[in-house]
Amino acid sequence: MRRVAFLMLLALAGPALGQVTNPGTSQGSDQGPPAEAAWVRKRSAQLQALDKVTARITVLDATVDQPVRFGTLTITVRACNARPPDEVPDAAAFIEVRDSLAEPSAPPAFRGWMLANAPAAHMLEHPVYDLRILDCR
Numbered sequence: 001m002r003r004v005a006f007l008m009l010l011a012l013a014g015p016a017l018g019q020v021t022n023p024g025t026s027q028g029s030d031q032g033p034p035a036e037a038a039w040v041r042k043r044s045a046q047l048q049a050l051d052k053v054t055a056r057i058t059v060l061d062a063t064v065d066q067p068v069r070f071g072t073l074t075i076t077v078r079a080c081n082a083r084p085p086d087e088v089p090d091a092a093a094f095i096e097v098r099d100s101l102a103e104p105s106a107p108p109a110f111r112g113w114m115l116a117n118a119p120a121a122h123m124l125e126h127p128v129y130d131l132r133i134l135d136c137r
Helices: 002-013
Strands: 040-042 044-051 056-063 068-070 073-082 091-099 110-115 129-136
Touching (some): 044 073, 044 091, 056 068, 056 073, 073 129
Antiparallel strands (some): 068 073
C-alpha cells in the first residue's frame, strides 16, 4: 500500500523528483532535484528522530556528507534541497541510514529521498527507530 502511494506521488510530482541534475549539465545524478523544479540546495538538514522503545524524540542537525548518530543508526545526508522563499515551504533530502547492529555487508537500512511535506511517502522502516526530514538550511 505504501509503495503504491509513493508511486502515485512520484507520478504526480513528475520531473521534480523523478530526475536530478548537476548545475550546468543536463545529465542526472543523485545530488538533488533539477533546477527547473525550483529547488535550492542547502548545506544542512534538520531531522526528527524517534526511539520507539523509549518514546524519546530528538531533533538532529546534520551537515551534508557528515554522518550523525542516533542510537545504533548512522545517518548521512547526501543532499538537502528546499523550495525558494516565494513558494510553498518544502524540503527534500537524500539520506543514507546504516544500523550498526546489521551485518557490515548488509545494505543500508534506508537510502533515498525523504520529503518534509509527505513523510509517509518514503520512510525508514525500522523496528526501533523512526526518522523524518523537517527542514533544509
